[in-house]
Amino acid sequence: MARRSVTHSPVWALAVIIALVCVGAGLVSGRPDTVALAAPFALLALAGRTTASREDTVIGITGDRRAQGTGRRLRLLLAPPRTDGVATVAVPPGLVATIMATPGCPPEALVLRSDEECPVLVDGPLSGEADVLSYGSIGFSPDLTAASAFRPTPPVRVSILAPVGPMLARPVSRRLAGMAGTHGSKRPGEGGELRSIAPLQPGDQRRRIDWRATARRSTDQDRLMVRRTFADAEASVFLVVDQGQDLPRSTSDWFEAGSSRLVPGSLHVARVAATRVAASYLSVGDRVGLDDLSGTRRALRSAAGARHLEQIRTRLAATSVIPRRRRRRDPVPPEGAVVVVFSAFLDPEPARLLRLWHAQGLVVAGVDCVPSLDRTEVTTTQARAVQLTLLRRRLLLDDLWRDGIPVLSGLSGEIGSGTDDSLETGFRLLERRAHRRVGQGSGPGAR
Template sequence: MRAAVPPIESSAAEGWAAPAWVPTRALGRTVLLTGVLLVLGVALGRVDLVLLAAPFAIGAAVALRRMPRSAPELSIEAGQDHVVEGGEVTASVTVTNPDVIAYDLVVVRTRTSTWLRLADSDRPFAVSVAPDRWTAIELPGTARRWGRHDVGPAAARVAACGGLLACRPVLVEAEGVRVYPETEPFAAVEAMPAAAGLVGNHRSRRPGEGGELAGVRPFAPGDRLRRIDWRVSLRTRDLHVASTLSDRDAEVLLLLDVLGEAGASGGVKGKASVLDTTVRAAAAIAEHYLQRGDRVSLAEYGSSARRLRPATGRRQYLTVLEWLLDVRAGTGQEPGEYTFGAHNVSPDALVVVLTPLVDPRAADMLAGLVQSGRFTLAVDTLPADAAPAGHSQWTALATRLWRMERENVLGRLREHGVPVVTWAGAGSLDLVLRDVARLASAPRGH
């Protein structure tokens, strides 16, 4: 068995990497010039040509006397693995020289995502690295848009022995950076169409131990003494208690329409596309209701049909942010039908559909949810300056027709009782939530 094991090379035994050095053009020109001068000197019998070739030969021999034995090591550090849109990104590329011979020159080139604006990331860097030392190249910058972005991959090429030898390019894989969407301050009224849990911050229609006064009624066995209304009891000569409505938590389903994209994204400080508005609005709404103790779930209406189960608390909020990083818009050419109906929604859940309403399938889905008796609210995420894809001499006319067709869709949805509101940040859903809660208190047919 020992004979079957290949012998260990001395370089590997000492912990060195296999040599990856190749001659450069400078070494080729040196060898060529030296050889030509020597041949001509011997052929013509001229000693001066031989003496002229001697410095080139001696210089190359001296430079190659100590050749590096190992390749450089390259690594990428992205600092914090998650930031918020507009936040600072502290990335760096580190070049390590594990050899005992200094590198004359190290040229490093890295590639980064277009949504990470890093300083001087589009140009090569030239550094020198001492033996058994490392050199870091700092790449500070800002994150311009939400999502998962990469710093890298990076490549380094090293010159040694006076530029006569060069290492083959050393590559390193990219390092990911998670950029969370920027959430605008959002607030909504307390009105909710239904409350399903046992505890929470929303007023329900059921009597119980809560903070909302429902009325005064005669005392009954089992009532607590602290609930006695003494003013009414003294006036009527009978014990009366103040009855309250129970506080319940609500379930909110955020349904993201990802059938297509419209508008151009300009990053956190520029114009917002449909996907930008959808993701940022979803993060703001989820943060608001999760802070109030409600249960929030998310789902996609598109080819992927991803879903996030309902939960509450800060852990759910972090899970929501991670889930939103993978939201991608479809091209509209994916095969198959997208089905999302009442069977996917809890009867007591408030469904907030974030949609640009440019695809007829989204309008049909909304009408089906409302007709099934689900509490549904449509949030329009189409930017004001959005236009259909493609540019031609008919673009202006096509945009007008596209807008007119979309207005017809909005009108038909309102006729079916689908409340539609344009996303405008904090307070944009108040009036519609009040209407939905008022309709929920009325008797519903089955």
């Protein structure tokens, strides 16, 4: 049961004092009319004494299903707690004063009736989890003689999934390990890509007989020719997100410790790019896994299907800045996987892992997640620090390109990078490069 408490206002205290003064003066002077003057004040004090405030929350924030926010705007509903349209708390008539504050803005006060609803528009993140509103409430009786204690509530936290976006090209490895799928492998078996024409052998299926090749090659019509094909296989993709930093677009925000503003940064670019890559491969039945460089959570195992895409989007939405700690071992991609690392490339660790997996023969690519920067440094020291950081980052990226490891830009139109989508262009080039290597390895002159 709800615990009840009584909180008196200054009006109640004044009514008690006046009633006591009237009673005392009437008794001393022996005048009943003076004692009768205390009756209204006594009733007022008694009403304030019997008006109890509940410790239950009399106001709450829920999502407004009747309207949707546009862009980064979220529409919330300030109303008494309800379950299936029925109030969960019997709120007595009165007034409720609510103090609300959003990140980076001063608090505001709102006074409503206890049974009244009010829509609230707040700014939300483009993706990820964030506290968008903090609030607390205090209730008053209808005559303002009694007030409840101020009750702060937990902040309103929202989780915004990154959009899927258009599909990308799908480069695959030359060493596919799956037993079924939509990609041609180098393993003989059931598939659609022609490997060779050979005489019929025991165990060959009749439907593989090529009658035209038989008429052309078997002059005596004493043997049948069959088509040998490469087996189809599914590709495996391993996504690695570097959540060690979240660089805002404005460089002056780099030097603000604990900034509470909802400013999109490099982690938002990583979420959008990783979601787009995962959706592109999962749409054709490939398997996608997800891991991060923080070493604090278990990797999301490789799987396929629409449900797995929602799991990846949910895991990416929960990604926040976590200082990188020393791992017991490096992430282990599946055999023959395509590895994509999403990072701001501010330190050598992502580049080291890309070189390691590239040396193992895997198809690797880096995605640069730094948004289009606005140089808004305030002091000369800040400007020099930004220049040195960007110079070091450029040297790391140039070294990767010299080692034959492509680094693509993860920017999209949401961050203000323009209409050019270099992520799509880069994956298309990777797909052509992978097909060219497969053709060179399976041609007649290959060794």
